[in-house]
Amino acid sequence: MMMNEGKLKILQAAREIIVEQGIKGTTLRGIAERAGFSTGAIYHYYTSKEAILYDVMDEGLGEVKRIETVSQDDQKEAAVIIQEIYEGMQERFQKDAESRLQFYLAHEAMIGNEDIQQKFKVKYEDWITRIEAIFVRAYGVKQGPMTRAVATWTMAGIDGMVLQTLLRTGTIEPEYTNRVLHYLLTEGFPHFFQLICSKEMDRE
Amino acid sequence: MMMNEGKLKILQAAREIIVEQGIKGTTLRGIAERAGFSTGAIYHYYTSKEAILYDVMDEGLGEVKRIETVSQDDQKEAAVIIQEIYEGMQERFQKDAESRLQFYLAHEAMIGNEDIQQKFKVKYEDWITRIEAIFVRAYGVKQGPMTRAVATWTMAGIDGMVLQTLLRTGTIEPEYTNRVLHYLLTEGFPHFFQLICSKEMDRE
Amino acid sequence: MMMNEGKLKILQAAREIIVEQGIKGTTLRGIAERAGFSTGAIYHYYTSKEAILYDVMDEGLGEVKRIETVSQDDQKEAAVIIQEIYEGMQERFQKDAESRLQFYLAHEAMIGNEDIQQKFKVKYEDWITRIEAIFVRAYGVKQGPMTRAVATWTMAGIDGMVLQTLLRTGTIEPEYTNRVLHYLLTEGFPHFFQLICSKEMDRE
Amino acid sequence: MMMNEGKLKILQAAREIIVEQGIKGTTLRGIAERAGFSTGAIYHYYTSKEAILYDVMDEGLGEVKRIETVSQDDQKEAAVIIQEIYEGMQERFQKDAESRLQFYLAHEAMIGNEDIQQKFKVKYEDWITRIEAIFVRAYGVKQGPMTRAVATWTMAGIDGMVLQTLLRTGTIEPEYTNRVLHYLLTEGFPHFFQLICSKEMDRE
DNA sequence: GATGAATGAGTATTCATTCAT
DNA sequence: AATGAATGAATACTCATTCAT
Structure with missing residues (x-):
C-alpha cells in the first residue's frame, strides 16, 4: 500500500x-x-x-507487535526463550501511548465498525499464534487446542493488566504481579502442560 | 437512595x-x-x-458483581467453592451488554474523567479483594502480596477474555479456554501457591 | 393599589x-x-x-426618596437645611443595593420599555422639584428656570457619582469629593445664584 | 492591531x-x-x-473621547479653552447611540464583568485626568486632590445629564442647563477654586 | 494542489410557561 | 390555591464538509 x-x-x-x-x-x-x-x-x-x-x-493494528516473534535460533534453551517473552511483556506494559490507541480502537470496533472488528480478529489470531508457538518450542509440548487456549489466556491476561495500568487502578505493586508472571512462565505453565498431558494420556 | x-x-x-x-x-x-x-x-x-x-x-459498576462473594458457609469444600467461582466467571462472559457498558466507561475513564477513574480504582480493589478472599479460603493459603497478585492476574484474565468476546475475535472455542480456566482454578493455582510457599521457606 | x-x-x-x-x-x-x-x-x-x-x-421607583423632603420647619437656618441635604446625599452614596436596582431599571427603560420611561420621567421631575425647593428656601432665591437647572445638574451629579461608585472606579477618595460637594452647597451655589441674579438684573 | x-x-x-x-x-x-x-x-x-x-x-470606550484633549497651544486664553470644553460637552449630549452603548457596558460591568469593570476604571481615570488638566491650565490653579475632585464631579455631572437625556426625562430645556454649565465653567469654578485657595491659606 | 472562510446541522443547556393532579 | 413535572423554543458553541480563490 x-x-x-x-x-x-x-x-x-x-x-x-x-x-x-x-x-x-x-x-x-x-x-x-x-x-x-x-x-x-x-x-x-x-x-x-x-x-x-x-x-x-x-x-495502528499493523504496527503493534505486542509479542515479538522469538528468534528462530533453535540453540536457545527454554529458559532463555521464556526470559525473552517475560521481558517482552514487561516492555509492553510500559507502552502507554500505544496501548491507549489500541483500546480506543477496540472501543470503536465494539461500537460497530465491522471492518475494524475483522482487523482485530486477524490481529488477535496473529498475536495468539505467536505466543502459542513460543510455548510449544519452550515447553516442548505438542501444538493443539490446549496450547492455543493457554496462549489465549496469556493474551487476555496481558490485555487485562494493560487495562488496569491505563485505568491507574494501582491495586498492587508491579513487583508482585511480575513475580507471578515469572513463576507462571517458568514453572506454572510447564507444570500445567504436564498435568494436561498426563490427563490426555489417561484418556487414551 | x-x-x-x-x-x-x-x-x-x-x-x-x-x-x-x-x-x-x-x-x-x-x-x-x-x-x-x-x-x-x-x-x-x-x-x-x-x-x-x-x-x-x-x-453500572455497582450492580456488576463479576465475582460473587462466596457464601460464608465454612462447611463447603474447596472444590465446591472453586466450582462456584468458575460458574460465576462463565456467567460473566455471557453478559454482553453489561460488559460493553463497562468497557465504554473504562474508555471514558482513560480519556481523563477522574471521577470514573476513581470509581474504577475502588471497584477493582473490591473485585480483586473478593477473588483473593476466595483463593485464601479455597486453597488454605495465608493472605499476602502473592495472593493479591494472583487475584489481580485472575481479574486481568477475565477482563481480557471479556474484551476478546466483545470484539468477536473468536480465535478459539470456549470449550478449551474453559478447560484451562478450570484447571487453573482446581490445580494450577494450588500448585502455584505450593511452589511459592516452598520457595518462601527455602529463603528462610 | x-x-x-x-x-x-x-x-x-x-x-x-x-x-x-x-x-x-x-x-x-x-x-x-x-x-x-x-x-x-x-x-x-x-x-x-x-x-x-x-x-x-x-x-422600586416609588420607594426611592433620594432626596428626602426637607422638613417644612421654617425656623431652620439655611446652613442647617444645607447640612441636611448634604447628609442625605452622603447617605445616598451608601445605598448600593437601591442604587443598583435603579440603574438596572434605567437600563431596562433605555432598551425601550416606554412605561418605565414614563415613570422615570415623573420620578426625575419629582426628585428635581424637591431639590429645587430646598435651594429656593435655603438660598432665598426666586424659583425659576435657573433654579431648576441647578437642581437638574445636582441630580445629574449625584447620579454620576453613584454610577462611579457602582462601577468601583475608585479614582478619588470620598474625602475630597465630599469637600467639593460641601463647598458647592454652602458657598458655590449661593455665589452662583448671586452671579445669575446680578446678570439678570443687568439685563433688566 | x-x-x-x-x-x-x-x-x-x-x-x-x-x-x-x-x-x-x-x-x-x-x-x-x-x-x-x-x-x-x-x-x-x-x-x-x-x-x-x-x-x-x-x-466603544476607546473611541469615545468625551472630553477632547485641549490643544496644547499655550497662547490660548482661558476663555477660549473653556469655550472648547463647553462645546465638547454639548456635542457629547448629542451622541445618543454612543452614550447608550456606554451605559449598556456600564450595566454589564455592574453585573460583575470584571474585565469591563477594569476598563471603565482606566477610562474614567483617563477622562477625569484630561478634564483636570484643562482646569489647571484654564484657571491657573495648582493640580492636587481638589482639582481632581472638581474634575470628578464634572465627569459625574456629564454622566448624569447623559443619563437623563437617554431616559428622555425632559425635565428642563437644554437652554437653561447649558447656561448653568457655561456659568460653572467660566465663573463658578474659578470662584470656587479661589474660595478653596483662600481657605487653604487661612489654615496655614 | 492548497487555502481558509463559510456553511448548517448538531450539541448541551436554560427558562418562561402550561397543566394534570 | 398550589404543586412541580413537562414542554419546546431559544441560546452559545462545535465541527465535518464545501468551495471560491
Whole structure:
C-alpha cells in the first residue's frame, strides 16, 4: 500500500491526538493543524474523517507487535526463550501511548465498525499464534487446542493488566504481579502442560 | 437512595444507548427521546449530561458483581467453592451488554474523567479483594502480596477474555479456554501457591 | 393599589435577585424559590415575568426618596437645611443595593420599555422639584428656570457619582469629593445664584 | 492591531444590536444575521460571544473621547479653552447611540464583568485626568486632590445629564442647563477654586 | 494542489410557561 | 390555591464538509 508523505503526516497527527484526547476529542481541524496542513488540504488526501480513522486503525493494528516473534535460533534453551517473552511483556506494559490507541480502537470496533472488528480478529489470531508457538518450542509440548487456549489466556491476561495500568487502578505493586508472571512462565505453565498431558494420556 | 421513576427511565435509556452507540454517540436528545421525555424534562432529574453518565457508571459498576462473594458457609469444600467461582466467571462472559457498558466507561475513564477513574480504582480493589478472599479460603493459603497478585492476574484474565468476546475475535472455542480456566482454578493455582510457599521457606 | 401578601413576597424576592444578579440573571424559578413558592404558584399572582418586573419597577421607583423632603420647619437656618441635604446625599452614596436596582431599571427603560420611561420621567421631575425647593428656601432665591437647572445638574451629579461608585472606579477618595460637594452647597451655589441674579438684573 | 473586514462587520453588527436591544437582547444569531454571516462563521473571527462583547467595549470606550484633549497651544486664553470644553460637552449630549452603548457596558460591568469593570476604571481615570488638566491650565490653579475632585464631579455631572437625556426625562430645556454649565465653567469654578485657595491659606 | 472562510446541522443547556393532579 | 413535572423554543458553541480563490 503506497502511502505518500501527506497521508503519513496526517496519520501520525491523528494517532497522536487520539492518544491524547481519545477519538471523541479528535477533530479534523486538530489533525490538520498538527499535520501542518490547512483544513481544506486534508481532503486532497482523505475523503472524510472516517477514512482517516480507518487508516489509523489499519496502521495502528499493523504496527503493534505486542509479542515479538522469538528468534528462530533453535540453540536457545527454554529458559532463555521464556526470559525473552517475560521481558517482552514487561516492555509492553510500559507502552502507554500505544496501548491507549489500541483500546480506543477496540472501543470503536465494539461500537460497530465491522471492518475494524475483522482487523482485530486477524490481529488477535496473529498475536495468539505467536505466543502459542513460543510455548510449544519452550515447553516442548505438542501444538493443539490446549496450547492455543493457554496462549489465549496469556493474551487476555496481558490485555487485562494493560487495562488496569491505563485505568491507574494501582491495586498492587508491579513487583508482585511480575513475580507471578515469572513463576507462571517458568514453572506454572510447564507444570500445567504436564498435568494436561498426563490427563490426555489417561484418556487414551 | 430513593430514585424516582423518571430517573430510572433516563438511566435505562442512557444505558441502552451507550451500549448501542458508545458514549460518543450518546446524546441528550437521544436519551430524552428513548426515555419518553422532552429534552428539557431531563433537567428535572439531572443537572447535566455528565451527571447522567456518572449515575450510569455508578449503577453500572455497582450492580456488576463479576465475582460473587462466596457464601460464608465454612462447611463447603474447596472444590465446591472453586466450582462456584468458575460458574460465576462463565456467567460473566455471557453478559454482553453489561460488559460493553463497562468497557465504554473504562474508555471514558482513560480519556481523563477522574471521577470514573476513581470509581474504577475502588471497584477493582473490591473485585480483586473478593477473588483473593476466595483463593485464601479455597486453597488454605495465608493472605499476602502473592495472593493479591494472583487475584489481580485472575481479574486481568477475565477482563481480557471479556474484551476478546466483545470484539468477536473468536480465535478459539470456549470449550478449551474453559478447560484451562478450570484447571487453573482446581490445580494450577494450588500448585502455584505450593511452589511459592516452598520457595518462601527455602529463603528462610 | 391593594397588594396581597403573596405579591409582596414575590416582589421582594425579585428585587433582591435583580440587585444580586441583574435583570438578565433574574429567573422566574429563582424568584419563586426565594419567595417560598413553587414555580407554578407564581402564576396565581402574576400573569408573566414581564408583569413582575413591571411591578418591581413601579415599586422600586416609588420607594426611592433620594432626596428626602426637607422638613417644612421654617425656623431652620439655611446652613442647617444645607447640612441636611448634604447628609442625605452622603447617605445616598451608601445605598448600593437601591442604587443598583435603579440603574438596572434605567437600563431596562433605555432598551425601550416606554412605561418605565414614563415613570422615570415623573420620578426625575419629582426628585428635581424637591431639590429645587430646598435651594429656593435655603438660598432665598426666586424659583425659576435657573433654579431648576441647578437642581437638574445636582441630580445629574449625584447620579454620576453613584454610577462611579457602582462601577468601583475608585479614582478619588470620598474625602475630597465630599469637600467639593460641601463647598458647592454652602458657598458655590449661593455665589452662583448671586452671579445669575446680578446678570439678570443687568439685563433688566 | 490589524482587523480584517469580517471582524469589523461583526463588531458593527454587535454594536448596533446592543444599542437597539441592550446586551441582554444581543444574541449570536442576531449578530451573525446582521453581519451577513452564518452562525458558525462568527467563530472564525471570535472564539466566543464574550470576546465580541469585549471588543465592542474596547472599541466603544476607546473611541469615545468625551472630553477632547485641549490643544496644547499655550497662547490660548482661558476663555477660549473653556469655550472648547463647553462645546465638547454639548456635542457629547448629542451622541445618543454612543452614550447608550456606554451605559449598556456600564450595566454589564455592574453585573460583575470584571474585565469591563477594569476598563471603565482606566477610562474614567483617563477622562477625569484630561478634564483636570484643562482646569489647571484654564484657571491657573495648582493640580492636587481638589482639582481632581472638581474634575470628578464634572465627569459625574456629564454622566448624569447623559443619563437623563437617554431616559428622555425632559425635565428642563437644554437652554437653561447649558447656561448653568457655561456659568460653572467660566465663573463658578474659578470662584470656587479661589474660595478653596483662600481657605487653604487661612489654615496655614 | 492548497487555502481558509463559510456553511448548517448538531450539541448541551436554560427558562418562561402550561397543566394534570 | 398550589404543586412541580413537562414542554419546546431559544441560546452559545462545535465541527465535518464545501468551495471560491
